[in-house]
Amino acid sequence: xxxxxxxFKQFDQTEVLKNIxxxxxxxxxxxxxxxSGSGKSTLLRCLNGLEKPTSGKIVIDGVDIVHNEKTxxxxxxxxxxxxxxxxxxxxxNATDNITFALMKVKKMSEADAKQLALEKLTEVxxxxxxxxxxHQLSGGEKQRVAIxxxxxxxxTVILFDEPTSALDPEMTVExxxxxxxxxxxxxxxxxxxxxxxxxxxxxxxIIYMDNGEIVEINxxxxxxxxxxxxxxxxxxxxxx
Amino acid sequence: xxxxxxxxxxxxxxxxxxxITIQLALVGAVGGSILGFIFxxxxxxxxxxxxxxxxxxxxxxxTPLVFQLxxxxxxxxxxxxxxxxxxxxxTAMFSASVIFIINSSAYLAEILxxxxxxxxxxxxxxxxxxGVKSSDYMLHIIIPQAVRNVLPAIVNEFITLTKETSIASxxxxxxxxxxxxxxxxxxxxxxxxxxxxxxxxxxxxxxxSNVGKAVEKRLKYD
Numbered sequence: 472x473x474x475x476x477x478x479f480k481q482f483d484q485t486e487v488l489k490n491i492x493x494x495x496x497x498x499x500x501x502x503x504x505x506x507s508g509s510g511k512s513t514l515l516r517c518l519n520g521l522e523k524p525t526s527g528k529i530v531i532d533g534v535d536i537v538h539n540e541k542t543x544x545x546x547x548x549x550x551x552x553x554x555x556x557x558x559x560x561x562x563x564n565a566t567d568n569i570t571f572a573l574m575k576v577k578k579m580s581e582a583d584a585k586q587l588a589l590e591k592l593t594e595v596x597x598x599x600x601x602x603x604x605x606h607q608l609s610g611g612e613k614q615r616v617a618i619x620x621x622x623x624x625x626x627t628v629i630l631f632d633e634p635t636s637a638l639d640p641e642m643t644v645e646x647x648x649x650x651x652x653x654x655x656x657x658x659x660x661x662x663x664x665x666x667x668x669x670x671x672x673x674x675x676x677i678i679y680m681d682n683g684e685i686v687e688i689n690x691x692x693x694x695x696x697x698x699x700x701x702x703x704x705x706x707x708x709x710x711x
Numbered sequence: 712x713x714x715x716x717x718x719x720x721x722x723x724x725x726x727x728x729x730x731i732t733i734q735l736a737l738v739g740a741v742g743g744s745i746l747g748f749i750f751x752x753x754x755x756x757x758x759x760x761x762x763x764x765x766x767x768x769x770x771x772x773x774t775p776l777v778f779q780l781x782x783x784x785x786x787x788x789x790x791x792x793x794x795x796x797x798x799x800x801x802t803a804m805f806s807a808s809v810i811f812i813i814n815s816s817a818y819l820a821e822i823l824x825x826x827x828x829x830x831x832x833x834x835x836x837x838x839x840x841x842g843v844k845s846s847d848y849m850l851h852i853i854i855p856q857a858v859r860n861v862l863p864a865i866v867n868e869f870i871t872l873t874k875e876t877s878i879a880s881x882x883x884x885x886x887x888x889x890x891x892x893x894x895x896x897x898x899x900x901x902x903x904x905x906x907x908x909x910x911x912x913x914x915x916x917x918x919x920s921n922v923g924k925a926v927e928k929r930l931k932y933d
Contacts, residue, residue: 521836547842558837562856562932571851572841606933617837624841 472497473518473628473659478527480513487513488524489683497627500660502670502691505680506706511663514680515630518661519543519550531628548576551621551629555636557613559605559620565592566601569620577624591619595649611642615649622653629653631662667710671695679703718903721894725904728890729911735804735886736873736915739811743872746812747819752849754820755827764820771817776878779810784882807879815872822864826857859930866923870916877912887911 473495480488487510495501503511516522517529520536520543529536536546559568569588573579579587592598595615605613614634621629631650635643647669653660654673664670670677670691677694679687679702687700698704753764771779784806791799801809830853838848858865880889887908894904 519840521839544842544844547840550840552837552840554833554837556831556833558831558833560834560837560852562852562859572838572843575844575847575851576842604932620837620841 472532474528474530475514475518476528476530478514478517478529479525480510480517480522481525487683488517491527491685493678493685493688495628495659495661497659498657499675500654500673501662501676501678502674503661503663503678503680504665504667504670504706505686506709509680510683511680512632515632515661515663518628518630519547519552521552544576548624549627551624551626553614553617553621553629553631553634555633557605557610557617557637559613559617561605564602564604565597565608565616565619568605568616569623572620573623587623588619591623592616594622594652595619596645609642610638611645614638614642614646618646618649626658628659628661631660631664633663633665635664635666667695667707679706681706713902714900715903717898717900718894718907721890721898721904724894725887725890725907725911728885728887728908729915731804731884732873732876732886733915735807735811735876735879735884736869738808739815739872739876740869742808742812743815743819746816747823750816750820751823751827754824767813768817768820771814772821776810776814776875777881779814780807780879780882783810803879803883806882807876807884811872811876811879814875815868818868818871819865822861822868823857825864826861827853829860830856859927859932862923862927862930866920866927869923870919873916873919874912 475491475493475495478488478491479486491514503515505511513522517524518531520540524537527537531546531550534542534546536543559565560571563571566585566588569591570579570581570584573584573587574581589598589601592601595618597612597615597619600608600612600616603612605616608616618634634650635646638646643666647666650660650662650669651673662670662674672691674691676688677691678685679694679700681702687694687698687703689699693699694703695707698707750764750768753760754768755761784801784803788799788801791797834852834856835848838852843852876886877888879886880892883889885893891904891908895901898904
């Protein structure tokens with residue numbers, strides 16, 4: 472379980488997160504939505520320590536990660552992350568992208584790591600791209616390899632930071648399909664997204680953020696059909 | 712009259728000079744690469760070592776090589792004698808080696824730093840998010856790509872270094888350029904020995920730049 476308490480984050484003079492309090496339960500899927508600059512990505516990046524909060528607590532399985540930077544590398548093995556810009560290692564092929572952390576962090580043998588990489592590439596439908604380099608892959612394939620890379624670490628939580636924002640509609644579909652398959656895997660999934668239909672379809676809870684605050688947390692049915700807050704209503708009117 | 716026959720007997724003498732030039736360039740390139748690598752990584756740090764290394768780099772890039780050679784070879788021994796009372800008399804080759812190593816390391820460190828900064832931060836974040844230690848992602852993710860990106864600049868630095876070894880003649884290293892002057896002194900001919908020496912430098916650097924291109928091709932992944 473991830474528990475966020477009184478979280479603040481400031482960049483210079485700008486307050487990006489203002490008193491965030493939320494709990495993420497194990498095995499559930501969360502969609503964080505809101506307009507650009509609302510602090511969605513910053514909140515997500517705080518959850519695995521890529522951003523250091525100004526104050527507050529993030530407790531993951533009983534450990535406060537904000538005040539224990541030494542435990543971050545170990546903790547990050549449990550929390551996978553998928554980025555908007557894929558961030559594959561440009562000088563490594565698809566398989567090596569996956570085996571690198573398995574061998575360096577999990578100390579797996581090369582043979583075992585390769586086998587697991589192939590398994591995960593098959594799972595995301597990229598087993599025909601094992602020896603391709605990132606520049607030889609389409610955007611959708613890059614993102615699916617990046618998902619395979621995160622999954623291979625066998626995380627209990629996986630964070631998606633606008634995973635389809637850099638993709639065209641066709642490729643978006645193939646990536647969302649892979650993500651949808653993960654929702655029954657027992658992992659906690661937290662997605663920052665602009666894909667309203669996807670959020671509606673797969674998430675257990677929608678978290679609506681605006682101006683650095685969480686405005687509304689509700690199941691998709693309630694959020695989309697009986698929107699509670701004025702700000703969310705306005706946001707949805709603009710979106711749909 | 713142009714007459715190369717007078718120069719024939721000096722060919723072995725010139726070849727010895729080539730060997731000394733190559734030796735100096737190699738010591739500068741290998742030593743400079745190792746030290747430049749250490750400097751390049753340290754200069755990014757915001758601690759006392761970072762300050763010191765940035766100071767060294769700044770000094771060696773901000774003063775002429777001729778000065779550095781003369782200062783180390785003639786100035787430092789005098790200072791050592793005055794303050795420590797011991798006599799320190801380096802050979803010209805030793806002084807030249809030390810200065811070429813440090814001088815080229817200063818430039819290589821800057822090249823490497825630029826290479827590291829050229830790598831998109833996203834890959835570092837991805838590595839961190841996977842729990843990879845910073846030493847592992849620097850060594851296996853960032854540096855290989857950084858070196859590959861700045862390889863043309865590194866080869867350029869090696870070519871400059873090879874040419875600059877000629878400046879070591881002013882402290883008396885009998886490398887290629889100094890030998891041309893010596894031949895002139897005994898034969899009273901300028902054109903012939905200088906032409907031969909010029910062509911020799913050109914051939915050495917042509918080989919170097921072709922090796923660089925071949926390495927670049929081998930390291931290509933996109």
